Amino acid sequence: MTAFTKRQKEIINIAIELIAKNGIQYLTIKNLSQKIGLVESAIYRHFASKQDILLGILSIFKDNKEDIMLAIQTAADSPLQQLKILFNKRFTYFSNNPAVASVIFSEEFFRNDERLSQVVYEIMETNQKIIVQIVTAGQNANEIRVDLPAKQLAFIMTGSLRLIVTQWRLSEFNFDLKEEGQKIWNTIESMVKNNR
Amino acid sequence: MTAFTKRQKEIINIAIELIAKNGIQYLTIKNLSQKIGLVESAIYRHFASKQDILLGILSIFKDNKEDIMLAIQTAADSPLQQLKILFNKRFTYFSNNPAVASVIFSEEFFRNDERLSQVVYEIMETNQKIIVQIVTAGQNANEIRVDLPAKQLAFIMTGSLRLIVTQWRLSEFNFDLKEEGQKIWNTIESMVKNNR
DNA sequence: ATATTGTGAGTGAACATTCACACTCATAGG
């Protein structure tokens, strides 16, 4: 959406690195400026506030999400295939950008910040809607069990996705997220698949 | 485990209240002492550090968890019944103690605190083990599908539980956790149940 | 009279943010 200058992108990327390595609490203007090789106040030449930096991180995630959606829609596979791709791409993205996961899942941290928590909430919401939509399509195509509400199936999928990412973060990224995520998806798939 | 004095219990309870109302970031010694009607330094007559207060909250949760486990084992129902009771009791507990959920799910917040994150991790771990155990029993009793690994089924259950609690917290507790949790459980149950 | 609990003032650290000042450069006017 918003166009970022070169420096702004640099700041966002280093912020992402810092969060990935040490958690969101470690993202301070001081640490950020030191890592970039500037003085603290210089950061404010590029962002009005720390909040805006975090919003910048989230906007990058939003862009990626839209890319994923496009990729899925053009790959006109079956709904179950689409979901598989969706989860897969998400895991890949988090693998390459662990900090984004840290930011996305830091709702508690943003609780006192109206703006940030709203954006995070929106991302969660949109995400959920997309999955519900695909699940519903799968039910209509008789590919997914119809005796269970799409909303709840989507919910269970999202919950599992989130938990595996959380555990991966807490383990300091010491297992292959894509691999483990794939396994979880396979299990979910065989639970929701319509056996004729 | 540890025996708390009257005042210590009072402090823990008020800390829980504060967290429930405004999130874990709102738990400061100042807010805590004001709400109790003491002066900040007085808190340190009862706890050596803020960390110890948080550990106190977690220890209370541990006690409750043990109670739940006992209740389940004595209620010698079928594994699926046991899981239903387990989830139900947990939802009830969180409904009555919203702050505990906030603390339990604040892994990111504790990331820079070795001790706290370890305790939270242990709780998560133990929890997972218990569910795996019951699921395995259910598979042995031919009540739960055997074509899916118990570990992953347990994982999906935990993920769903966590997500519903998280959403409930983020919505400022504006839906009935027990009711919605029950629905989720029913969906999970019909997915994992062995149809003959 | 002694241990327990409470008080008030204070300390030092971390933090986001501000501000006056300085440097760099691209470009418009002479």
Next chain:
DNA sequence: CCTATGAGTGTGAATGTTCACTCACAATAT
């Protein structure tokens, strides 16, 4: 071609706030 202007960017010092925690002293209770 030179130079004046001004926008963009960087600097160093400072500000004000919040926070956990300490300590000498006082009240209270057993």
